Amino acid sequence: MQPESAMTPGLEVTVLVSVGRHPLTGRARRADQDARGVELARSFADAQVRLLHAGMRDESSEAALRGYLGMGFTELSLLEQPQGADVLPALAEALDATSPHLVITGERAERGEGSGLLPYLLAERLGWPLVSGLAAVESVEDGVATLLQALPRGQRRRLKVRLPAIVTVDDAAPAPRQSAYGPARRGAFEATAGPVSVDDEWAAWHVQPARQRPKRLKIVKAASARDRFKAAAAKAEGGSGQVLTDVTPTQGAEAILTLLREEDVLR
Amino acid sequence: MLDTLLPILIFAALALAAVGAVRRIRLWRQGRPSPVPVLRGLATVPRRYLVDLHHVVARDKVMSNTHVATAGGFVAAMGLAIVVHGLGLAEGVLGWLLLAVSATMFAGSLFVARRRRDPPARLSKGPWMRLPKSLMAFSLGIFVVTLPAVGVLPADAGGWLVALVLAGVVAWGLAELVFGMTWGGPMKHAFAGALHLAFHRRPERFSTKKGSGGNRSTGLKALDLEDDQAPLGVETPSDFTWNQLLGFDACVQCGRCEAVCPAFAAGQPLNPKKLIQDMVVGMAGGSDAHYAGSPYPSPERGDQPVGEHQGSPHGPIVAPASTKDGKALVDAETLWSCTTCRACVEECPMMIEHVDAIVDMRRHLTLEEGATPGKGAEVIDNLIATDNPGGFDPGGRLNWAADLELPLMADVERAEVLLWLGDGVFDMRNQRTLRALVKVLRAAGVDFAVLGNEERDSGDVARRLGDEATFQSLARRNIATLSQYRFDCIVTCDPHSFHVLKNEYGAFYPEGQESGYPVWHHSTFINQLIEAGRLRLAPGQAARVTYHDPCYLGRYNGEYEAPRAVLQALGVELVEMQRSGYRSRCCGGGGGAPVTDIPGKQRIPDMRMGDVRETQAEQVVVGCPQCTAMFEGVVPSAGDEEVAVKDIAEMVAAALDTTPEAAPAPRDASTAQATEEVMS
Numbered sequence: 001m002q003p004e005s006a007m008t009p010g011l012e013v014t015v016l017v018s019v020g021r022h023p024l025t026g027r028a029r030r031a032d033q034d035a036r037g038v039e040l041a042r043s044f045a046d047a048q049v050r051l052l053h054a055g056m057r058d059e060s061s062e063a064a065l066r067g068y069l070g071m072g073f074t075e076l077s078l079l080e081q082p083q084g085a086d087v088l089p090a091l092a093e094a095l096d097a098t099s100p101h102l103v104i105t106g107e108r109a110e111r112g113e114g115s116g117l118l119p120y121l122l123a124e125r126l127g128w129p130l131v132s133g134l135a136a137v138e139s140v141e142d143g144v145a146t147l148l149q150a151l152p153r154g155q156r157r158r159l160k161v162r163l164p165a166i167v168t169v170d171d172a173a174p175a176p177r178q179s180a181y182g183p184a185r186r187g188a189f190e191a192t193a194g195p196v197s198v199d200d201e202w203a204a205w206h207v208q209p210a211r212q213r214p215k216r217l218k219i220v221k222a223a224s225a226r227d228r229f230k231a232a233a234a235k236a237e238g239g240s241g242q243v244l245t246d247v248t249p250t251q252g253a254e255a256i257l258t259l260l261r262e263e264d265v266l267r
Numbered sequence: 268m269l270d271t272l273l274p275i276l277i278f279a280a281l282a283l284a285a286v287g288a289v290r291r292i293r294l295w296r297q298g299r300p301s302p303v304p305v306l307r308g309l310a311t312v313p314r315r316y317l318v319d320l321h322h323v324v325a326r327d328k329v330m331s332n333t334h335v336a337t338a339g340g341f342v343a344a345m346g347l348a349i350v351v352h353g354l355g356l357a358e359g360v361l362g363w364l365l366l367a368v369s370a371t372m373f374a375g376s377l378f379v380a381r382r383r384r385d386p387p388a389r390l391s392k393g394p395w396m397r398l399p400k401s402l403m404a405f406s407l408g409i410f411v412v413t414l415p416a417v418g419v420l421p422a423d424a425g426g427w428l429v430a431l432v433l434a435g436v437v438a439w440g441l442a443e444l445v446f447g448m449t450w451g452g453p454m455k456h457a458f459a460g461a462l463h464l465a466f467h468r469r470p471e472r473f474s475t476k477k478g479s480g481g482n483r484s485t486g487l488k489a490l491d492l493e494d495d496q497a498p499l500g501v502e503t504p505s506d507f508t509w510n511q512l513l514g515f516d517a518c519v520q521c522g523r524c525e526a527v528c529p530a531f532a533a534g535q536p537l538n539p540k541k542l543i544q545d546m547v548v549g550m551a552g553g554s555d556a557h558y559a560g561s562p563y564p565s566p567e568r569g570d571q572p573v574g575e576h577q578g579s580p581h582g583p584i585v586a587p588a589s590t591k592d593g594k595a596l597v598d599a600e601t602l603w604s605c606t607t608c609r610a611c612v613e614e615c616p617m618m619i620e621h622v623d624a625i626v627d628m629r630r631h632l633t634l635e636e637g638a639t640p641g642k643g644a645e646v647i648d649n650l651i652a653t654d655n656p657g658g659f660d661p662g663g664r665l666n667w668a669a670d671l672e673l674p675l676m677a678d679v680e681r682a683e684v685l686l687w688l689g690d691g692v693f694d695m696r697n698q699r700t701l702r703a704l705v706k707v708l709r710a711a712g713v714d715f716a717v718l719g720n721e722e723r724d725s726g727d728v729a730r731r732l733g734d735e736a737t738f739q740s741l742a743r744r745n746i747a748t749l750s751q752y753r754f755d756c757i758v759t760c761d762p763h764s765f766h767v768l769k770n771e772y773g774a775f776y777p778e779g780q781e782s783g784y785p786v787w788h789h790s791t792f793i794n795q796l797i798e799a800g801r802l803r804l805a806p807g808q809a810a811r812v813t814y815h816d817p818c819y820l821g822r823y824n825g826e827y828e829a830p831r832a833v834l835q836a837l838g839v840e841l842v843e844m845q846r847s848g849y850r851s852r853c854c855g856g857g858g859g860a861p862v863t864d865i866p867g868k869q870r871i872p873d874m875r876m877g878d879v880r881e882t883q884a885e886q887v888v889v890g891c892p893q894c895t896a897m898f899e900g901v902v903p904s905a906g907d908e909e910v911a912v913k914d915i916a917e918m919v920a921a922a923l924d925t926t927p928e929a930a931p932a933p934r935d936a937s938t939a940q941a942t943e944e945v946m947s
Binding site for chain 1: 496498635647652653658660
């Protein structure tokens, strides 16, 4: 898949993997985006790929993490952290110590805070560049990676970035390979203790399942197949949007409130 | 001169055969250990051969008589020849007996020769073409050299030249029939076949003198997942158990499996006979260039040429994905083409277990390589995450029955019947079948309950896709659920769940527990209800229907009668397809085949619908959600009428007599009366 000739041999890649959560059943699993990150790393020829997870180790998370091992790895590095800990310092320290060329991670976690901020905070702390929404790594030569970034509607942007760097992948990256049961259960966890920073704020939060947001029905008034196709393929447009400039916060808030009432979100 | 030559020839042939036997046995012993009772196994051979094997061979009367004459003649002739010519004991009747049996064998070999004159495509050619000549050489040679021994001809008749020619003919016969048996000639099937019968991995398949046992053993063998360092499944030929390898070696290349294989007929790259021969090639090491039967079909090239694949006992059977464009012994598509319909196993006169072998190799591909093709990986992921192959919300298993108020096991805790709904609950077509079944059960006043959201996929598709780990996880959790409740039997309208619950869950019950309940397919259960007079049916469905036997109900569980009895009770006109009963052709929906979706020249369900159309039936009656889905997916070709696909439960539900009963008194449950009533 990748042009192998253009890969620096011995490229060290670390993939940050997390414990995912199935959207319907809530069961722990390999997180989809992280698995895509692993798949991306597996497509590099001659790269040394290391899996790194920071978090709590229990039965269900171990089963989920073994899902990554089943993609063809013999071991996974584990920074053991208590539940609810902020894993940022531990990850930053571990990455600083091993200094890989490239760190790959998903856009956001499927459980916990899931704010999607971790890659940014990590990049800030390490002082490394960050590229989000990667579709492919085209080549790595002389410490410079040529990346293909995914933009909406199938567009791609080619970027060059100096290593070390952090890249995140989303659904545009290649789908992860099947996780095989045999290698998954034979794989080993290499556990190390990292610095623990307890997130008091998070501990005070109350977490509940999100209520489904109301969704605007798309009414297509099309007479012909061509119109229907155009409607289906059309870019999502705001249409009757309104741009407010130079307004006070109160006026802005009122405008938003009015809109929410119009849309029947608030009653 | 013959008097000195013949004993030398006979004992040399026997010695060579013994050497060959040791070599052959060492080939088999490369496989994994599998303990068997040696002496008791050998003692069963005559019965297993004469009763069970012959039962299969006798489906082709001419061939069976030919084989009796030839093989019986040979065994007797060889035994007598050792006594008469080897030990020189021609006195009395022995010589005459030898004349008689060699003449019988010669007659048999004439029929073998006739069959080889214009052989059907399913037969292998190559060395098999010389077999009739060898048989004739042996029988004729023995016959002629015995004539002097009984005094019909003078001992020195014809002089030394004739004696030498005769010795040559006998030597040819002995070479093919005695040591050819252990050195890999066509007669290998006799040696390996006899031992295969003795040490078969499924002894339950065979009848016993008491006649018990049911002669059916169709559940897959459990894979031991305890040892977490052991490689899983079969990667190399030596990963099969030794008696599986022995079974492959027993293949007589008659091609009956090829003739019935739906994947082969559809032009998918599978031929059960070639697959077994490839395993023999792998066991001995080498390439498949000497294979002389029909090759694997190839959608692009018509036929896969032989000679491109090779293997060794400890080399991979399927080339790993990392080897680019790699070819090993067989291609992965070959293994994934199988629908596990068991037609090949049913037809095999040598009792070879093709499906076991295919699933063993699939287990390696799925569990070790993570190489389940098509949508297979997605289905397995769904099963792990949501307990159903479609990835639907497991909390919505009863959404289809929101208005039916089905009693839940969790509420009632005990019921006469546990109705196992299966994953068809998520399929709108099968929901119609389920509604019909519920209507029938209610009309019969059956006390039933469902598991509702506590039910999980039975694990059938995971297991056939080789994911034994997910299957065992589902099985253990389902067993834990089932053992919480009290019920007399399980009824299901899905033959796949039926088979798994009935035949495959037994191995996973915790120690000290066992499944103490019968499992019925709904056709069987409805038939019981009709026979007990619990259903009132209004006659008058004047339809011309045909019935499709689902593989997992028919061949896997031997239920051919009940659905037909139900149809008879409905008073419809039943026309049988040419291939029905144990020879029913698969719909293409089993074994995960619709999920892996290996391309061929045509689709299996299209062929089966062709069979249906030949009967000119208006409806095809099925008893399986997979078959329903496969048949309803068939687009009739231009000019063809649409054939309605009905589940047997729908047929019965439509025929229920809803007029108020005159006398609500319980009926006499005599069968004859009930049948008479509904037939009038």
